[in-house]
Amino acid sequence: MNLDLAPDPAELIAWYAEMGVTEALDEMPHNHFAEPQPVQARPVHKPALLRAVPAPAIRPNAAAGTPPDEATLSARALAREAKTLDELREALSRFEGCALKATAKNLVFSDGNPEGRIMMVGEAPGADEDRVGLPFVGRSGQLLDRMLAAIGLNRKEHVYIANLLPWRPPGNRTPTPQEVAICLPFIQRQIELADPDILVSIGGPSAQGLLGLSGILASRGKWLDYDTGTRRIRAIATLHPAYLLRQPLQKRLAWRDLRALKAALDVTP
Template sequence: MQQNSIETRQLEALLDFYLEAGVDSFPGDDRVDWFELTRQQAALRQQGQEPRPAAQAPSGPDTGSADARDTRHSQFAPPVKTIPAQPIAPSSGQPAVIPDREIVGAARGLAATAATLDDLRSCLEAFDGCNLKLTAKKLVFADGNPDARLMFVGEAPGRDEDFQGKPFVGRSGQLLDSMLTAIGLDRSSAYIANVVPWRPPGNRTPTPQETEICKPFIQRQIELVNPDVLVFLGAASAKTLLGVQDGIRKMRGRWMQYPGNGKQIAAIATYHPAYLLRSPLEKRLSWRDFLSIREKLTSQ
């Protein structure tokens, strides 16, 4: 009985993930080129015509009556509660875009126009080149003190961050706060942001295209903050912004240089707090990293 309960919860979690990712049906033998469909709809809008609603995903070949199919499935699948489809964010009125060099170039140009952090936030709010904006509830721009000497950069926001519009406010954020307190600091002593400012559906990893589109904005954000010490929380943000390929185990604790606004910023990578929650034994290594961060701040 307990095993069936566990399987049911796992299946429900999987269905939740699919729904948040926009998957609400099973594909059949016929395939739909949704990129081409998006192009066709955009062309119709340019001509002043209202495109027809996208067709539902085709069903697979008929394998018998609906009752027969349901009977066969129910013999093997545990009972699952009905999960209503999640509404798409209001910004989804914009058609999805296909990530390409033109979009990345537009992101670079827009980010370069920002003279202040407020300008940069406004640029991101107006930018429709990243499809993650279509499913996210809020833009997760930053938290903390923009005049701080210390800046943290993670990869992407999660569920709690998406609800509140601030980075690192869930369990991993609470752990980060505790780590800061341990070295005599708090959020007023640091500035916190992510490479990707919108939550990927289901907390999946951002695609390389999504990361590349968002990269100019975080680069400009670092330029405007111009910290003395830059800390990458996890390997993903370090790889994106430093161009290194080492894993976090090999990279962490090693001081590097990040090209800042007229200076070389001391940069270091450490374990992401979410990883520490899953692997608490690694906290001892992060503690060493944070002691090194405190020493670097003191010596500069």
């Protein structure tokens, strides 16, 4: 059979309708002139009462089941209990209140020198950081190292680096406000324990989460005070290296921020 010669089903149905064929044939004959038979109602059976089944108990800090408010309270308690950076890292490794942990390969806690005068806080780990377990090790991290070297700094001696979130969001998407709220107590405690002289928020989410700034292009380069809980330190927001890789012309703005950072280091005791 040549399928190319077969009629189109839609056209065939339309032709039937024009010819007055409105019903398909079946195996039983039908008298269309007979009075319609009344339809007998089917008996209605009342369903048996269901026995109430208690809801399963929520496991504390369950990534998929913990309500956000409960997870945030748990994060605050765990963060406050940590007396050292090592204890804080251990607390984070046990924390199950953020669903990002289930999709990440590694906890990305910190890199650099915790005794450094500068602490830099980025947004969240990317694919390279998630694989290695250290912040700013991919292309943006390499650019950050070159930026620091331009003002005579390096992460091994002068800078302590962390992220607003210690786990990578799937696909490198921007963290949700809920994820930031849950993880915020940990990074705040990390800043308090590191006790730097200067805090640098890298990128919009970090600037908003830590410094309450919105619109990174308008708010970058301005000095603020950040309260660590034990003292107030100087803080500044700057552009993220990943953004600079996409927008090279904006490096001039980042260079102004770096010069301001260097000047502040020179005058800060």
